[in-house]
Amino acid sequence: MTSGRTDWTIPQISDRSFGAVLFDLDGVLTPTADVHMAAWRRMFTDYFTAHGITPEYTDDDYFAHVDGRPRYEGVQECLASRGVELPYGTPEDPPGDQTVCALGNSKNGAFNAVLREDGVDPFPGSVALLDALEALGVPMAVVSSSRNATDVLKVAGLADRFEVVVDGNVAAAEGLPGKPAPDTYQYAATLLGVSDAVSVVVEDAISGVQAGAAGDFALVIGVDRGAGADDLVRAGADVVVGDLGELVMP
Template identity: 35%
Template sequence: MGAEPTLSALTDRAAALLLDLDGTLVDSEPVHRESFRRFFAARGWHHDDELLAQFTGRRADDVFATTPGPWEGEDPVALFDEVVGHMPQDVSPVPVAGARLLVELAGDAGVPCALVTSAGPRWALTALELLGGSERFAVVVTRDDVAEGKPSPEGYRLAIRALGVPADHCLVAEDTPAGVRAGRAAGAGAVVGVSTSFPEGVLIEAGADLVVPDLQPLLAPYQA
């Protein structure tokens, strides 16, 4: 695609859209960050934004299992369940700008959408109601469907196989370095970073072809 691909060059040849959920389709990072803050506070463990960023875009139990921290020696899955128990009920996610319309217009144009998320199925189904429901997605891959979470490409490879579309004709949209690396390793023809959670430079360094502030720039091919 060249060293500096344009957005149109990436989107025009996309036969399928593979989309992350948190931070890409829905602005739910404030909800998840607050869950972790409350969890760490309840445990009496020091935490800051740098530490919390390690959990963004990844399965929490994977981070607990592989990253040094005050949780060493504890059951990663039990810790993840604790975090979920601290999920605030007074903070609600909202769709990222352009997300709902992108899914709608892509479907109308015969371009299937797949969800590939590190979230569990319950949260995924709840969040997708903001976008018109899970039925708008041809494939839904959650944390429960893979042995390894992002940055492993397993989830994206599973979605690509289920769609039956060549990997190099798929466009991945991701808001985290782990997600960008997963899409790139899965062989996606285009990986677009969404800078809702991390700055542009971090996503480019992870392997994104280019970075957009939200999903509105991806609407153009479907509004012609």
């Protein structure tokens, strides 16, 4: 554990300093959101078509029902938007369409295949911010709903940047509710040994911003990768940027 420091100042709020930064992963540090979106689109389009479900799945569904949520919760939310209910099943269900977990596992297989084949590079602006925070000694954590976070960090060359990673696997093991509840972010701050009150949450998803706003965090930063700046502000973001490089002091 680290006691944390409070010496990170950002240009948008130059009169305050902060002691830790808690990052979402997909869409914040790496452009894996595009891979996730494509995998969800393929899975839901195939399922909706096979079962005559309308209206057809669009990327708006991703942002409204899936983005930032734990995998199986995202499946439930999207199906519920069409009035569809499936048995929940178990995480061990093989990929298919008989249960919520089976559908979620179908999507996960597609994501892993793309990640292995194409790899992923972090956003340059995000790396610049990580470099700046590392130089200051500011504690950092990754808080992701994905169960693939560790693999993504390794492929992107970021694994050694974070002493704490709270992903979907950790949340399940600890019994933590997923975003938009604040619990996973609070748990990450606890593992860092830093108070929520001096910690910054950085998110690109509506549900993730809501998670930050629901906790007693010092600041919630929204990164607009497609959700929309106004929607991020309405969800509780204190500051919205288009790229994390904007948070690096000149």
